[in-house]
Amino acid sequence: MDALRTVTRDIDTNSTKISARGVQVHYGDTHAIKDVDVDIKERSVTAFIGPSGCGKSTFLRCINRMNDTIDICRVTGDIRIDGDDIYDRSIDPVQLRARVGMVFQKPNPFPKSIYDNVAYGPKIHGLARSRAEMDEIVERSLRRGAIWDEVKDRLHAPGTGLSGGQQQRLCIARAVATDPEVLLMDEPCSALDPIATAQIEELIDTLREKYTVVIVTHSMQQAARVSQKTAFFHLGNLVEYGDTDDIFTNPKDRRTESYISGRIG
């Protein structure tokens, strides 16, 4: 069964989950994203790379409309998830964010217990009908976040009392608890040591079975290790987008090549 699904996935590479056309983002007078077109494949990991300030986070935040929370930010263009325009008036950003989870650069668990951190999303979206169901969701999410074994004995201890790597996995568990279809990760490992990073990378690889993952990273090795597709941004432009292997071994654009080989950054 499992093998079958993998096969389906490999064949069905054309099922596009997120498609963006002509996306422009302005912060006041700053033009942060310039006319970006991109198609992100379902159940795959897509990496956004590029020098600091090139707009990776900005573009990522367009996908779950977190940019709406920034007063001066203006987004134009067309972004569709499963063919639905997410900037359409009929779309409730609050609902959208339940479908498109996000993990931030710095682990940001709520100052609540580990259990409540994970249960928070399901609670506000009414995903559990009973206490037992909620317990199940929490356990499943924590397992998916690869942290269950470490915290199962102290679910009611504060989430802020965990180590940095554990906190980040808790945040991933929290994000998957609402059962999203897309998971956005903005430099999820930048605050972590190599061991925690390896754990998270392994986790991302397993998340791919169920979710469409978009990850922003500053580490080429990480992008090469975890992603199938890579997008290179430079000064607000999407310079090059393609299979990760191609981008890293055979970049077509000069800017991509110099960034990958460490000449711009």
Added chain:
Amino acid sequence: MTTLAFAILLVASLAAYALNRRAATTIRDGGARLHSVSNYHGLFALLLMLVPVLVVILIWLVLQGPVVNAMVMWALPAGTLDGLDTGQADLILAEIQSISGGRIFGDPEPWKLAAAAHLTELRELAALGLVLLTALLCLAIMYVARRKVAAGFRARQGVERIISGLMIFCSVAAIFTTVGIVASLAFETYKFLRLVPLTEFLFGLNWEPQIPIRADQIAAAGAFGWLPVIAGTIVITFVAIFIAVPIGLLSAIYLFEFAPKRIRSVAKPLLEILAGVPTVVYGFFAILVVAPAIRSLGASMGIPVAPNTALAAGGVMGIMLVPFISSFADDALSAVPRSMRDGALALGATRAETVLNVLFPAAIPGIVGGVLLAVSRAIGETMIVVMAAGLMANLTLNPLESVTTVTVQIVTLLIGDTSFDNPKTLAAFALGMMLFIVTLIINIFALRIVRKYREAYD
């Protein structure tokens, strides 16, 4: 003359600063590596002079008056003070002082004139002594400080030591002031409790303190049970907090999270103006507007309402406390890191859910701090209640009746005829002491609660 002493000190310390700085710079220019930059050498000299000499001058000024007076009295012709009590001796001294100051009334005895001349002379001598002492000290310290300048001298640490000493002194002064206030309260309370038994004070149900001070006055027999008074304080505080906390918190949340920028920029300063309104203005607002409104409302519903009510005073006090609570809550909410907000929003929480479930719990310690301060202010507030609550002690928890509060009673006990060996006057101190204890207990409890339930976010 005193001004001259201060001027000398100022000039000398600046000179010492310049001198040491120059000396240090010279050493550096000579090629040696200074432990501290030359500015610190200068500052060290400045502080070394300023702080101790200032202390000496202040001590001198405090002691000068009593010492000079004692010397004058001591030098009076033998036998003048025989048979006089301290009050009469003080009167003579005051007369001598006013003669010495040039204000002569009537025809003073010659020995008083002589004493006044003596006093003038002593004062001049003292002033001269102060100036000389200041100058000498300054010179000596300047010499000592200058001698210390050397490449290896740790002027930076020296400066830090002096400054931290200064800071310790200031905090100790603050603590001692508190201790002094409490001690004097406690002392007067003790005197009160010798006249009125503690059990009567704590458990008595009647408060009729207007007892005669002089034998010919007609007044109440006197009863000193504080319960009706504290009951009034409690009722009014409850009413005030009951109004201030919801309004303050909700307005803070609205302004923090939902208000458009334009409304926020108008509403916040307006709220702050509310905090600047003098309490006496709130007081007549309570009498002229709120109390009649409550009365007529009560009358229309057939409920008897007293002309002065706890509700009117407490309600107006609540309005006074709104900006207090809302500004504390606003600060506490703003202090919660943005990443918390983003985390909740990214999970698909609405803005209201984000504020209530995530930001608010994280901000609780700050908010409770604000509420506590508001409670303390409500308990201690005097002017509004003096004007709007009433003066008659009335053991009731009904906010529609007239009550009196601890602070109102303190005021009424201390105005008019007072005498400090009378239970009526001393009762004011006992009430003050109780007020202090009650506020302290509330604070301790609230701190406990906050520590237990806070959601620390870092």
